[in-house]
Ligand code: FES
């Protein structure tokens with residue numbers, strides 16, 4: 004039996020549990036300077052003047068840069084997603100604010116000093132004179148006529164508008180028994196990795212070589228965009244990712260701070276380091292969610308959904324972030340029909356500028372929002388029609404199958420949604436739970452049951468497809484599998500794990516194919532001078548795309564090893580058996596050679612067949628033929644105390660189907676982390692701006708990351724419906740938990756509130772908000 | 788000002804400005820970078836170390852307050868290449884993903900397994916509330932600490 008599929012312990016753990024992880028903040032270089040940014044205290048204002056003289060003269064200060072100093076030397080930060088047929092406005096972000104500041108926290112200057120303390124002190128001495136301008140923070144306010152304009156040349160602050168239509172929508176809505184409508188605001192939250200962002204840049208003028216260590220999920224994308232911004236040729240830039248302390252989307256974008264630090268290092272010819280504080284993180288790292296949907300579902304009285312119509316305002320913040328136009332459109336709208344058989348669809352998506360920090364991918368990027376809308380609507384439909392929410396789901400689920408074409412043009416690779424749902428219902432004893440709910444209501448106790456059928460778009464991605472929808476990048480992945488003379492193996496991957504455990508899972512894959520123990524295998528990644536082109540880790544692509552590239556490379560290596568083994572054993576390949584890393588002649592088992600010996604012979608090349616190249620390695624660039632679509636059913640049971648609005652968890656059960664599972668231990672970890680992320684976003688975490696654009700949640704004191712005692716014990720289960728896209732049959736599991744949980748919890752809480760006549764409540768589901776909703780419902784005659 | 792303290796069994800005497808925080812002393816002066824900084828409001832616990840047998844957030848302790856103290860950081864948990872049971876537990880039970888919160892979690896776990904008898908899930912979850920983890924969802928951290936308790 005191989006190691007793929009086994010709960011193999013992680014290889015990356017030892018350094019991290021002994022204190023020898025190497026994170027960005029740990030980097031110290033000789034002569035290193037420290038950068039601190041001067042940030043706008045206003046959400047919107049004209050820059051009248053900037054006086055840097057006092058700061059420049061402060062002891063230890065080496066330089067102060069403002070937009071003027073960058074003029075003509077660097078380019079603006081480009082956006083990497085230009086959505087076709089969306090009329091996407093041309094807005095680029097200056098590295099330092101030029102004439103205007105557009106959100107609280109936007110950098111206007113940077114102070115570079117010999118010590119961090121001196122840089123902080125001097126940053127206080129940069130005097131910026133602003134003329135206050137009116138601000139707008141809410142996307143549906145920003146599109147109104149007369150709203151303040153974030154960018155003068157973008158009317159109504161509409162950055163882009165994208166429309167997806169399929170099927171006969173008019174017919175669906177005319178044949179409906181009921182049209183059920185709801186406005187849903189998914190509040191703003193943020194990915195918030197525990198390690199803050201940072202960058203260290205070093206420039207060698209003799210080599211004209213810029214080296215940038217940066218907290219990123221995708222080193223090569225950083226190299227590519229830094230090259231564009233800095234006018235420095237791509238081969239003269241080396242981007243290195245140290246150990247990265249979580250990303251969740253926050254470390255995909257190329258941030259202006261990273262470019263400014265690089266610029267400073269090149270100008271000053273000394274290394275420059277910048278690490279944000281947590282407070283800086285909240286004002287200037289990307290946020291997520293903040294979608295306002297207006298949805299209409301055409302339904303039959305039996306719960307059958309005939310069609311979906313609606314629109315969404317996605318809040319982009321003040322500027323595009325690297326891939327944000329795609330998050331509010333392509334990654335959102337196409338998956339909105341979810342796991343259901345929807346034949347008619349008409350959906351308009353707006354990306355809207357506001358005077359807030361830019362948003363971008365936040366564990367799921369557009370898909371959690373789609374599933375939130377959909378699964379909330381299904382519950383609302385059930386309530387309106389007096390049906391059980393599970394019954395409505397079952398009525399609409401797509402039948403099991405492969406290559407299922409949806410109304411939005413996606414092709415679901417493999418599906419068995421019923422299987423996952425039935426398993427979840429059975430384990431949770433759904434019928435029993437409903438009875439219990441009924442009983443407890445008699446005692447004025449309110450438990451709520453949330454059930455969701457979730458789906459994700461993963462395995463990013465077929466390059467041709469993402470190119471067609473405007474991503475300015477490829478999404479294939481690369482791998483080298485290299486067997487050294489001693490039979491040890493280096494895998495070189497363009498993926499860039501930051502907690503996912505790819506060193507372990509990739510080693511498992513290679514170990515099974517080459518018969519080499521996993522401790523003899525190591526993954527190299529995240530260094531653009533050591534790693535061939537690749538696209539990083541996000542979009543649950545590590546296993547499905549990165550892992551498949553690794554498997555393909557390992558198989559190529561195996562083919563060569565087998566050919567060489569036949570040569571060394573003086574026989575035909577067909578006469579060889581391969582077992583535990585040893586090639587054995589079938590006709591004469593005495594004659595055998597280990598793969599390690601083959602590697603040695605291949606590398607010394609003393610006796611290779613005519614025309615065969617020395618070495619034992621292979622490189623693969625794998626472009627998947629389709630996305631993968633993991634799915635599942637989650638069930639959450641809560642009890643709401645109507646006197647306080649307090650929510651207690653009674654159960655959280657997850658049945659996930661991510662195709663084949665490479666490592667069940669790691670899969671559980673991914674799902675559990677995702678679920679808690681989703682619960683956090685639903686109940687505790689909220690990025691809140693005042694009406695004039697002041698961030699009110701600027702630290703962990705206000706932004707409540709979920710704590711251990713505030714989240715439930717999770718029961719993980721799986722069904723396995725292998726993907727047909729890749730030879731590993733894997734789908735991806737990094738985001739599914741977050742996608743499912745955010746709405747599952749919402750459904751559970753609102754289900755508990757049903758006796759009060761409450762149909763919908765916008766998140767976050769804080770006790771105060773729940774309590775208020777109950778009070779209002781009581782006043783409006785809702786009984787309980 | 789001059790401060791003497793013992794870190795992971797080694798005696799150090801250092802001269803630092805009076806406003807130096809213990810976490811900076813450890814990271815910047817003694818180069819013990821295993822202890823991390825995740826916030827500026829004493830909220831995250833990534834900086835947790837053991838000071839005189841108790842887990843403290845080293846970002847809220849001035850270096851001078853540690854004068855004469857016995858400090859244990861994550862680097863001091865393993866002895867002669869042998870992992871401490873809490874480290875084993877985190878490895879066995881997959882108690883870490885990115886590893887950024889881990890040093891703080893480990894030393895907190897070290898205190899808990901040494902001082903607490905009842906390490907039920909409920910008790911442990913409450914005990915962890917000063918330490919944030921964004922990756923794991925905490926469940927496997929709880930299991931890791933329970934595993935370690937069995938071993939000590
Ligand atoms: S660094 Fe966050 S609590 Fe100390």
Ligand code: FES
Nearest residue numbers: 884888920921922
């Ligand atoms: S393992 Fe990443 S924050 Fe805990």
